[in-house]
Structures are given as C-alpha cells and as structure tokens.
Amino acid sequence: MLSIITLIAGLAVLILAGDYLVRGSVGLAARMQINPLIIGLTVVAFGTSAPELFVSLQAAFDGVSGIAIGNVVGSNIANVLLVLGVPALLSAVSCSEKGIGVSLAVMMALSALLMVFMANGTLTRLEGAALLVVMFGYIGWQIHRVRVDPKHSGVNVDGEIPLPLAVSRIVLFIAGGLIGLPIGAWLTVLGASEIARMLGASDTAIGLTVVAIGTSLPELVTTVAAAWRRSGAVAIGNVVGSNIFNIGFILGVTGLVLPLDVDARIIHVDMWVMFAASGLVVALAHWCIPLKKLSGGAMLLAFALYIFTVF
Numbered sequence: 672m673l674s675i676i677t678l679i680a681g682l683a684v685l686i687l688a689g690d691y692l693v694r695g696s697v698g699l700a701a702r703m704q705i706n707p708l709i710i711g712l713t714v715v716a717f718g719t720s721a722p723e724l725f726v727s728l729q730a731a732f733d734g735v736s737g738i739a740i741g742n743v744v745g746s747n748i749a750n751v752l753l754v755l756g757v758p759a760l761l762s763a764v765s766c767s768e769k770g771i772g773v774s775l776a777v778m779m780a781l782s783a784l785l786m787v788f789m790a791n792g793t794l795t796r797l798e799g800a801a802l803l804v805v806m807f808g809y810i811g812w813q814i815h816r817v818r819v820d821p822k823h824s825g826v827n828v829d830g831e832i833p834l835p836l837a838v839s840r841i842v843l844f845i846a847g848g849l850i851g852l853p854i855g856a857w858l859t860v861l862g863a864s865e866i867a868r869m870l871g872a873s874d875t876a877i878g879l880t881v882v883a884i885g886t887s888l889p890e891l892v893t894t895v896a897a898a899w900r901r902s903g904a905v906a907i908g909n910v911v912g913s914n915i916f917n918i919g920f921i922l923g924v925t926g927l928v929l930p931l932d933v934d935a936r937i938i939h940v941d942m943w944v945m946f947a948a949s950g951l952v953v954a955l956a957h958w959c960i961p962l963k964k965l966s967g968g969a970m971l972l973a974f975a976l977y978i979f980t981v982f
Contacts, residue, residue, distance in 0.1 A: 674869065678862030682885040684855030685722035689889060692721055692848025698836030699845065720916040721848070723886045725856035727921050730878070731929040735864055739931055740794070741878025742886060743922050744941050747782075747914045748879075749887040751948035752974035754910055757891060758898030759967025764906050765959075774911050775953050777809050781918040782949050786942050789933045799926025806919030859885070875934040876981050879941060907956065914949060944977060
C-alpha cells in the first residue's frame with residue numbers, strides 16, 4: 672500500500688510540477704515578447720515532456736533501465752491508442768491537421784532510428800547524441816517555418832501573446848517546477864520499482880504500463896479537453912509532438928547521460944507495437960480518416976489487449 676501511495680504521489684507531483692514549469696516559462700517568454708508559436712515549439716513542448724524526462728533520468732541513475740526506456744516506449748503507445756482513443760468517444764477527432772506532414776515523417780524516422788539503435792540491446796551515448804541532433808534539427812526547422820509563415824507551422828498555440836505574469840509568480844512557478852520534478856520522479860521510480868518487486872513483475876513491465884500511462888496523463892487531459900471543445904486537430908498535433916519529444920529529447924538526453932540496457936521484450940515486441948501505433952497515426956492523417964466512437968473504442972480495446980500481454 673505504501674508503494675502504491677508513493678507512486679500516486681510521485682505522478683501527482685510530476686503533473687503539478689510540470690504544469691508549474693510550463694506556466695512560469697510561458698510567463699517568462701511572454702515578458703521577453705517571444706513569438707507565442709515559438710513558445711509552443713520550445714518552452715511548452717519541453718515543459719510537457721519534463722515529467723517523462725525526469726522519470727527516465729532518475730531510473731537511469733538508479734540502474735533501472737527498464738523503467739527509463741519502458742516509460743518512453745509505453746508512453747508513445749499510450750499517446751496513440753489511449754490518448755486518441757478516449758476523446759474519440761466524446762467527439763470525432765480529425766487527423767488531417769495542416770502542416771503536420773513533416774512532423775509525422777520525423778516521428779516515423781525517429782521511431783525507426785530508435786529500433787535500429789536498440790537492436791543490439793544497448794542505447795549508447797553516441798546514439799543518444801544522434802537522437803538529440805535529429806530533435807534539435809526538427810525544432811530549428813519548425814522555428815524557421817514559423818518565422819517564414821506562421822499560418823503553416825503545424826503548431827497549435829494561440830496567436831496572441833499571453834499576458835505577462837508578475838515576476839514573483841514567474842520565479843515561484845519555475846522554481847516550484849524545477850524542485851518538484853526531481854522529487855516527483857524519485858517518488859515515481861521508487862514506488863514503481865517496489866510494486867514491480869512485490870508483484871514479481873519486471874521493471875520494464877511497470878515502466879511500459881503504470882509509469883507510461885501516468886506520465887501520459889497531461890496529454891490525455893489536453894486531448895479530452897480539445898475534443899470537448901470540438902478542436903480535434905489539437906489532439907493529433909499534441910500526440911505527434913509528444914511522441915517526437917519522447918524519443919528525440921528524453922531518450923536522447925538520458926542515453927547521452929548514461930548508456931541504457933534494453934530488455935529483449937522491448938526489442939522484439941514493444942518497439943514494433945510503438946512503430947505500428949505511429950504508423951496508424953500517419954495512415955489516419957494521410958487518408959484524412961476521422962476517429963469516431965467505433966474506432967476510438969477499437970483503439971482502447973487494442974490498448975487493453977497490449978497491457979494484458981505485458982503482464
């Protein structure tokens with residue numbers, strides 16, 4: 672029971688601290704009068720991926736590579752099947768967002784690159800650096816597009832500069848986020864590891880399921896809110912952007928800091944599931960197929976079956 676409480680507390684702190692970091696960073700960027708689209712591409716994107724980053728880093732330092740890698744792979748699977756499946760039950764989710772083609776290609780390229788890197792059972796520092804190079808190249812290209820033609824940026828951020836926050840609130844939010852994230856990550860990894868040992872499950876299994884779903888909750892909340900407002904394009908853009916950052920930035924940074932051992936199950940099963948889920952998003956976007964109740968239910972069923980196979 673204590674381990675479950677520790678895990679829940681860790682996830683709650685991660686979500687709250689991530690939100691604080693985003694709000695403070697956006698407030699700081701607004702005071703510096705940075706283009707809001709660029710804020711979305713850099714500050715907000717990093718802030719929403721911060722929980723996964725700190726969890727993977729903490730797991731790597733603790734020698735629990737299964738959680739470090741399973742967190743990212745499982746999160747990318749959950750982002751498609753769960754995060755797109757749930758809002759489809761509320762409202763049709765459009766997958767034909769303008770300007771998303773290159774982002775889809777980058778998502779698939781990073782997924783394939785990660786599969787190649789992990790094939791030998793290890794993610795090295797050099798391979799982590801390569802993922803980061805692709806990630807920063809993608810961000811640079813997006814920022815260039817925003818400056819040339821903001822209407823075709825493929826990023827869903829309000830076109831108005833956010834109202835600047837008071838300096839004291841900006842400092843409070845950023846400090847709270849930076850302090851809370853490592854604490855939340857430590858609690859999450861500690862609780863998840865203990866639960867894995869108690870249940871006789873592997874760290875990889877817990878990382879692929881419990882931790883991955885927990886760190887995907889911000890994306891789920893965002894897409895459900897978007898579906899409720901009939902803004903389906905926000906949902907697909909949110910998922911694609913999150914999946915790119917998970918591989919390119921989170922595993923890139925984690926692998927650069929510490930080489931990671933890859934579980935055989937991830938190599939032979941979970942990476943292929945992640946690649947197939949990403950391919951599903953590409954197919955839906957290419958043929959402009961909206962997600963409705965039936966398809967959303969099918970995605971949730973597929974996700975439930977996948978979770979069943981993990982255990």
